[in-house]
Structures are given as structure tokens and as C-alpha cells.
Amino acid sequence: MNIGTAALSDVDTAGLYLQVITTTGAFTIDTLDIDDATSYGVRSVGGNTAEINLGSGAGSLSVDGMPVGLSFEVSHGDVNLGAGTGGLQLRTNSAIGGDGIAFGANSTGTFNIGSSGASSRVAVTSGSASADGIHYLNSDADVTVTDVAISGAGGYGVLIADDDGTGQVTLTGANTIDGTALGGVSVSGANVSLSGFTIGGTSAVTGTGVSIVDSGLEIVAGLSSVTVSDVLAAGFDIDGSGGGSITLTDFSNNSVVNAGAGGVSLDTVTFDADGGTAGGGDADSTGDTVSGGSLHVGQGGTVTGAGVTFTNVSGDVSFGAVDIASIGDAFTVTGTGALDAGAGTGFQLGAMSGVISSSTELGVYFDLFTANVTLTSITSNGGQGLVLDGIGGSFTVTGNVTVNGATANGVDISNSSATVDIQCTTTVTSPGGDCEFHGRCQFPRCHDLHFRLRDGDERGGRRQLRKSLFGVGCRCDQHQRCGLRVPGRIL
Numbered sequence: 001m002n003i004g005t006a007a008l009s010d011v012d013t014a015g016l017y018l019q020v021i022t023t024t025g026a027f028t029i030d031t032l033d034i035d036d037a038t039s040y041g042v043r044s045v046g047g048n049t050a051e052i053n054l055g056s057g058a059g060s061l062s063v064d065g066m067p068v069g070l071s072f073e074v075s076h077g078d079v080n081l082g083a084g085t086g087g088l089q090l091r092t093n094s095a096i097g098g099d100g101i102a103f104g105a106n107s108t109g110t111f112n113i114g115s116s117g118a119s120s121r122v123a124v125t126s127g128s129a130s131a132d133g134i135h136y137l138n139s140d141a142d143v144t145v146t147d148v149a150i151s152g153a154g155g156y157g158v159l160i161a162d163d164d165g166t167g168q169v170t171l172t173g174a175n176t177i178d179g180t181a182l183g184g185v186s187v188s189g190a191n192v193s194l195s196g197f198t199i200g201g202t203s204a205v206t207g208t209g210v211s212i213v214d215s216g217l218e219i220v221a222g223l224s225s226v227t228v229s230d231v232l233a234a235g236f237d238i239d240g241s242g243g244g245s246i247t248l249t250d251f252s253n254n255s256v257v258n259a260g261a262g263g264v265s266l267d268t269v270t271f272d273a274d275g276g277t278a279g280g281g282d283a284d285s286t287g288d289t290v291s292g293g294s295l296h297v298g299q300g301g302t303v304t305g306a307g308v309t310f311t312n313v314s315g316d317v318s319f320g321a322v323d324i325a326s327i328g329d330a331f332t333v334t335g336t337g338a339l340d341a342g343a344g345t346g347f348q349l350g351a352m353s354g355v356i357s358s359s360t361e362l363g364v365y366f367d368l369f370t371a372n373v374t375l376t377s378i379t380s381n382g383g384q385g386l387v388l389d390g391i392g393g394s395f396t397v398t399g400n401v402t403v404n405g406a407t408a409n410g411v412d413i414s415n416s417s418a419t420v421d422i423q424c425t426t427t428v429t430s431p432g433g434d435c436e437f438h439g440r441c442q443f444p445r446c447h448d449l450h451f452r453l454r455d456g457d458e459r460g461g462r463r464q465l466r467k468s469l470f471g472v473g474c475r476c477d478q479h480q481r482c483g484l485r486v487p488g489r490i491l
Contacts, residue, residue, distance in 0.1 A: 001023055001025065001026075001027050001028065002026075002028045002029075002030070003028065003029045003030070004029075004030050004031065004059075005029075005030065005031040005032075005033075005059070006029050006031070006032050006033070007033045007034075007035075008032075008033070008034045008035070008037070009034075009035040009036060011034070011036070011037040011038070013037065013038060013039050013040075014037055014039055014040040014041070014042065014043040015034030015035075015037040015040065015041045015042060015063070015066070016029075016032065016034065016041070016042045016043070016054075017040075017042075017043050017044075017045075018042070018043070018044040018045070018048060018052065019044070019045045019046065019047055019048070020046075020047035020048065021047075021048040021049070021050045021052060022047075022048070022049045022050055023050045024050075025050070025051075026050060026051035026052070026053055027050050027051070027052050027053070028052075028053040028054075028056055029053070029054050029055070029056075029059075030055070030056050030057045030058065030059035030084065031055065031059030031060055031061075031084075031086070032054050032055055032059070032060075032061050032062070033060075033062045034062070034063045034064070034066070035063075035064045035065060035093075036064065036065045036066070037066050038067070039066070039067055039068065040066060040067070040068045040069075040070070040071050041063030041066040041068070041069045041070055041090075041096075042054065042063070042069075042070045042071070043068075043070075043071045043073075044071070044072050044073065044076065044079075045073045045074060046072075046073050046074020046075045046076065046107070047074065047075060048075065048076045048077060048079075048109075049075075049077050050077060051077055051078045051079075051080075052076070052077070052078070052079045052080070053080045053083065054079075054080070054081050054082070055081060055082040055083065055084045055086065055087070055088060056080060056083050056084045057084050057085075058084060058085050058086070059084040059085075059086055060082060060084055060085075060086025060087055060088070060089060061081055061082045061084075061086075061087075061088050061089065062086075062089040062090075063089070063090050063091075063096070064091060064093050064094050065091075065093070065094035065095070065096075065097075066096055066097065066098075067096075067097045067098045068096065068097075068098045068099050068102060069090040069096045069098075069099065069100045069101055069102075069122070069124075070090070070100070070101045070102070071099075071101075071102045071104065072101075072102070072103050072104065072107050072109070072111070072141070073104035073105075073107050074104070074106070074107055074108070075107070075108045075109065076107070076108060076109025076110075076111070076141070077109055077110070078109065078110050078112075079109055079110070079111045079112070080111075080112045081101075081111065081112065081113045081114070082113060082114050082115065082118065082120050083112060083114075083115045083118075084115070084118065085117075085118055086118065087114055087115065087118030087119055087120035087121075087147075088113060088114050088118075088120040088121070088122070088148065089120065089121060090121065090122045090123060090124075091121065091122070091123035091124075095123050095124060095125040095152060096122070096123065096124045096125065096131075097124075097125050097131070098124075098130070098131050099124070099130075099131055099132050099133075099134075099135040100122035100123075100124045100131075100132070100133045100134060100135075100150070100153070101113065101122065101133070101134045101135070102135040102136075102137075103135070103136045103137065103139035103141055103143065104137065104138075104139065105137060105138040105139065106138065106139065106140055107139045107140065107141050108139075108140050108141055109141050109142075110141070110142045111141055111142070111143045111144070112144050112146070113134075113143065113144065113145045113146065113148060114145060114146040114147050114148040114173070115146055115147065116146055116147055116173055117147070118147060119147070119149070120146075120147055120148040120149065121148065121149040121150070121151070122134065122148055122149070122150045122151075123150075123151050123152050124150075124151075124152050124153040124154070125152060125153075125154065129154045129155055129181065129182065130154070130155055131153050131154045131155050132153050132155040132156045132157070132158065132159040133150035133151075133153045133156070133157045133158060133177070133180070134150070134157070134158045134159070134160075135155075135159050136158075136159065136160045136161065136162075136167070136169055136190070137159070137161050138161065138162055138163045138164075139162065139167050140162075140164070140166040140167045141167050142167060142168045142169075142170075143167070143168070143169045143170070144169075144170040144172065145158075145169075145170070145171050145172070145175060146172055146173040146175070147173040147174050147175060148175050148176075149175070149176045149178070150175070150176065150177045150178070150180070151176075151177070151178045151179050151180070151202075151203070152178075152179050152180070153180045153181065153182075154180075154181045154182075155180070155181065155182045156180055156182050156183050156184065156185065156186045156207075157177030157178075157180045157183070157184050157185060157199070157205070158171065158177070158184070158185045158186070159186050160185070160186065160187045160188070160190045160192060161186075161187075161188040161189065161190065161215075162188070162189045162190035162191075162215075162217070163189060163217075164189075164217070165189055165190065165191060165217040165218060165219050165244075167190060167191065168190075168191045168192070168193070169187075169190060169191070169192050169193075170192070170193040170194075170195075171185070171192075171193070171194045171195065171196075171197055172193070172195050172196055173196055173197075174196060174197065174198075175196070175197035175198075176197060176198050176199075176201055176202070177197070177198075177199045177200070177205060178199075178200060178201065178202045178203040178205065179202075179203035179204070179205065180205050180206070180207070181206050181207070182206065182207045183205060183206070183207030183208045183209070183211060183231075183233070184199035184200070184205045184207070184208065184209045184210060184228070184231065185199070185209070185210045185211070186208075186211045187210075187211065187212040187213070187219075187221070188212075188213050188215045189213070189214060189215035189216070189217040189219060189244070190219060191219050191220050191221065192212070192219075192221050192222075193221070193222045193250075194210065194221070194222070194223045194224075194226055195222070195223070195224040195225055195226065195250075196224070196225045196226075197226060197227075198226075198227045198228075198229055199226070199227070199228045199229060199230075199231060200228065200229040200230035200231050200258075201227070201229045201230070203230075204230040204231065204232060204258075205230065205231045205232070206231075206232050206233075207231065207232065207233050208231060208233040208234045208235075208236075208237050208261075209226075209228035209231045209233075209234065209235045209236060209256070209259070210223065210226060210228065210235070210236045210237070210238075211234075211237045211238075212237075212238045212239070212246060213238075213239045213240075213242055214239070214240045214241075214242045214243070214244035214245060214246050215242055215244065216242055216243040216244045217244040218244050218245045218247075218278035219244065219245070219246055219247070219278065220246075220247045220249060220275045220276075220278055220279040221238070221246060221247070221248055221249070222248065222249045222250035222251075223236070223248070223250060223251055223254055224250045224251070224252045224253055224254070224293070225252070225253045225254070226254045226255075227254075227255050227257070228254075228255070228256045228257065228259065229257045229258065229301075230257065230258045230301075231258070231259050231260065232259075232260045232261075233259070233260055233261045234259055234261045234262040234263070234265060234305070235256030235259040235262065235263045235264055235297070235303070236254065236256065236263070236264045236265065236266075237262075237265045238265070238266045238267070238269055239265075239267045239268065240267065240268040240269045240270075241267050241268040241312070245268075245270065245278055246268070246269045246270070247269070247270045247271075247272050247275055247276045247278050247279055247315075248266075248269055248270070248271050248272070248290060248315075248317075249272065249273055249274070249275050249279065249290065250273075250290060250291060251271070251290055251291075251292055251295075251317060252290075252291040252292055252293030252294075253293035253294050253295075254293075254295060254296075255294075255295070255296040255297065255299070256296070256297045256298065256301075256303060257298070257299065257300055257301035258301035258302055258303070259303045259304065259305070260304050260305070261304065261305045262303070262304075262305035262306045262307075262309070262326075262328070263297035263298060263303045263305070263306065263307045263308055263324070263326060264295070264297060264307070264308045264309070265306070265309045265311075266309070266310045266311065266313060267311045267312060268311065268312045268313070269313055269314075269315075270313070270314040270315040271289075271290040271313070271314070271315030271316055271317040271347075272285060272288045272290065272315045272316075273287075273288040273289060273290050273291075274288050276288075276344075282344075283344045284341060284342055284343065284344040285315055285316050285339065285340075285341040285342075285344050285348075286341045286342060288315070288316060288341075289316045289317065289318050289348075289350075290315065290316065290317040290318070291317075291318065292317050292318055292319030292320070292322075292350075292351075293319065293320055294319065294320050294321045294322075294323075295308065295319055295321070295322045295323070295324075296321075296323050297323070297324045297325070297326065298324060298325035298326050299323055299325060302327065303325065303326045303327065303328075304326075304327045304328065305326065305327065305328045306326060306328045306329045306330075306332065306361075307324040307325065307326030307328065307329065307330040307331060307356075307358070308322070308324050308330070308331050308332070308333075309329070309332045309333075310332070310333040310334065310335075310349075311332075311334050312334060312335075312336060313333070313334070313335055313336065313347050313369075314335070314336045314345070314346065314347050315347060315348075316339060316341070316347070316348045316350075317348075317349060317350070318349075318350030318351070318372075319349075319350065319351045319352070319354075320351075320352050320353070321351070321352065321353045321354055322351050322353075322354035322356070322375075323354055323355045323356075324354070324355075324356050324357065325355075325357045325358075325359075326357075326358055326359070326361075327358070327359050327360050327361075328358065328360060328361050329358060329361045329362040329365065329383065330356045330357060330358035330361070330362065330363050330364065330380070331354075331356050331363065331364045331365070332362070332364075332365045333349060333365070333366050333367070333369065334367045334368060334369075335347035335349070335367065335368045335369025335370075336368070336369070337368055337369065338369065338370045338392045339369070339370040346369065346370065347368075347369040347370065348369065348370040348371075348372065348393070349366075349369060349370070349371055349372070349373060350371075350372040350373065351372075351373045351374060351375065352374055353374060353375065353376050353398075354373075354374075354375040354376055355375075355376050355377050356375060356377070356378045356379070357377075357378075357379040357380075358379070358380050358381060358382075358383060359381050360381055360382045360383070361380065361381075361382055361383035362380055362383030362384050362385075362387070363378040363379060363380035363383065363384070363385045363386060363401075363403070364378050364385070364386050364387065365384070365387045366387070366388050366389070366391050366395070367387075367389045367390055367391075368389065368390040368391075369390075369391065369392075370391075370392045370393040371388075371391050371392070371393040371394065371395050371418055372393050372394055373393075373394070373395050373396070374396040374397075374398060375396070375397050375398070375399075376397070376398055376399050377397065377398075377399035377400050377401070377402075378397060378400075378401045378402070379400075379401075379402045379403075379404075380402070380403050380404065380406065381404045381405060382404070382405050382406070382407070383406060383407065384403065384406045384407075384408055384409060384410060384411070384412060385401050385402065385403030385406065385410050385411055385426075385428070386401055386403075386410075386411045386412070386413070387409075387411075387412045387413075388412075388413045388414070388416050388418065388420070389412075389413075389414050389415055389416065390414075390415045390416060391416040391417075391418045392416070392417045392418050393418050393419075394418055394419045394420075394421070395418050395419070395420050395421070396420075396421040396422075396423070397421070397422045397423065397424070398423050398424070399423070399424050400424045400425050400426070400427065401422060401424075401425075401426040401427070402426075402427045402429075403426070403427065403428045403429065404429045405429065406428070410426075410428035411426060411428065
């Protein structure tokens, strides 16, 4: 069945009501314009097996001034919304009063919202805290959102909450979320793929940019090319400590520009490119390195709180560049032991470059994992500059390490078998402790380790450095000059 154009205005209930559409061919309305219905713009209550196309070809789907824009309940086949050149327009003249697009409990089907190249939008009034741009609650549907601008919701731009981890929500293309009151994207117990969208690019988002929690379920998530431009809380907050698990298959080229409560926080997640057993992959980590691309935090903006924090992480991830600037601890990673790829245990972090800077706290803190990390420079003000504890593999800084006013040791390397190569000058100004190295530490070129101590007690500091460096396992070849520097003297 094909209807070219339908215009519905001042309807007493739903503008378009669909139920048990079982036609052999598709049910299509090329251009559908609904204005001022008293309940729903479009309500589909299931039993539909036919393909449904609303706003297709050269047409569009437009809904204005409804309590709810589009609502889908129970079973569906393929549903395409705003796939035409005119896209999906929820609010041409007046905002939607409640949820823009709602997927009800146990609803099923394959839904495509918007299309590549079409300019679509979902504008929801900010008057209700329960109003979300897209509201996906305990649904089992597979939903793909492409090139949709979401704005003004009193709740979230996209709220995804599931009770069985069955469905899948994909945001792709050039989606945007602006001016929402509770947050950008909130995910609870659902599988998601988030790529190529911007949060807070035009108007700041109150709350967290992207929040994902496991809610006791095994879920799989991929995030790539997501830009959190301006949020009042955290940029990314991904927490798999709720009794289930979160497996990240992709975490590439993400960034946080401005955030009021931290940049990136990952807690109890596993990096596994094939999804692991939760995503239909294998249990090991062999060949399953997740692409990190570039990770930029606080570049060209301000991130208050910790820059990047990985806690209790597993699997294998490799970044090209990690650039972090924060008002708080800059780069903190706590793993689950050295990576054993065959067994699928432990954690490995790779990075090819990175400028790490904290204006108030710690620079780099790495604990208990395998590192293959090269950074460009580290700067800390008010916290320790570099702490490596239980680290294997290799750790290199090609530029300077600058530590100002540390409350403890400026540089502290312990219990680590990693090859450590600091190629330029390490400057420690007014530390609470000294530069300490103890346990197992290996330096391929001791003459590349340059430490410049600037404090009120150069002699005491010098003695501590000499004792720590040369008393336990860190030696210079007798034909090399040891690069331990203090002002005016080389030891």
C-alpha cells in the first residue's frame, strides 16, 4: 500500500494509529505531516509484519506539538522513519511535549531513523524531566539513528535501558545532542554502538555526556569518533562493576573538550575487539586488540576533575596519541595484572605518543599491567609526576618530565620489570619526597635518565636519589656517564 501525501491536523487522539499491518507489500506514506494531535503523532501497537515506511523517497515525516512524537510497542518488522530526502522532523513549529521517539517494553523489529545526507531533528520541550529525545525502555528492537539533531529535552538526549541485553541501539553518521537537562546518552544494560556524533557542540548538556552501566547484564559497546564538546558533569563514564560486564569492541578517536566532573572514566571494563564471549567471540585476547586511535581530553577547553581514569580494566587496547590536560589527576590506569593473551587475563595498554598535563594534581599513575607506552611529555603541579608500580613491557618519555610541588615522591617506580627510558630532563621542584626507584627496574640507557632536583635541601635530596638509584638494581655501565643531575654537579 502506498500513500503519496497525508496531512493530519487537530486530531483528537493519535495522528496515525497502526496495528496488525500484514500487507504483502510495504505500507508506505511518502510525505506525512501531523500537527497538534492530543496524544501521539504516530502510535504503532504491534502485530505488524509488513515493512512500514513513513517519510520516504522525496518526502519527509513531520510531527508538531504532540505530547509524544512517535511510539512503538510490541512486534514489528522493518520500520523506516524519515528515510526520504526531507528526513524526520519532530518539531517544525512547536516542540514535542514528551518523548520524541519511544520504544516500549518488549517491542521488537528493525528500526531505521533518519538517513545519511538528510537533515533530521528531534526537538523536545525542556519542561518535563521525563522527556527524552529517544526513549528506549526494556525494548528488544534493533534501532539505528542516522544524522539526527536532538535538542532541548528535559531528560536525556538518548535514554537506553534494557532488562535482558537483547536489543541493540546504534548511533551513526552525524548525530548531535544539545541542551538536554539530564545528560547526553544514558545506557543501562543494553548493547550499543555509538559513533560519529557530538554532544554539547551548540548548547551545553547538563549531566554526563555518555554514561554506560551494566546493570547486572553482559553487554557489548563500541564508541568511536564521539566528541563531548561541553557538559557540566563527566565526559564519558562507563562502569561495568554492577555485577554484569561491559566489553568494549571499539574506543577510537574519542574526545572531551569541556567537562565539569572529569574527562573519561572506565571502571571494570574489558577491551576485546571480537566482543568476547558476551559478543559471540572467543574467551582469549589473542589478536583482539581494540583500536584506540587518538584520545584527546581537555584540548582547547577545560576539564575539571580527573582527565582519564581506567580502573580494574582488562584486555588489550592500543592508542595512537593520548593527549590529556586536566584540573585534577591527568592519567591514571589500574589494570588486572600482566596480559596473558592466550588465557584472556590481565591488561595491556599501548600508546605511540601523548602530552600529559595536570594543573593541580598527579601526572601519570600506572599500576599492575603490561605497558607498551611512549609519551611525549609529562607535567604535574601539586601531585606526583610519574608513578609506575607493577608495570611490565616498556615505558618511554621522549621529552621532559616536569614535577612541581609534589606532596610525595616526584617520580616513583617500584616492583616493575618494564624497560623505562626517559630521554630528556626530569625536573622535580619542591617535592614532598624525592625521586625513588626500588624493586626491579631496568633502564636500557642509564645515561638517558636525567634528574634535576630543585628543592630547599639539595644535599638531602641528592643523597636519597643516589641511594635509591644505585643501591637497588639500577646501574650504569662503567664506561658511561650516569645521568643523575643536580644543579651544578653530575654524579
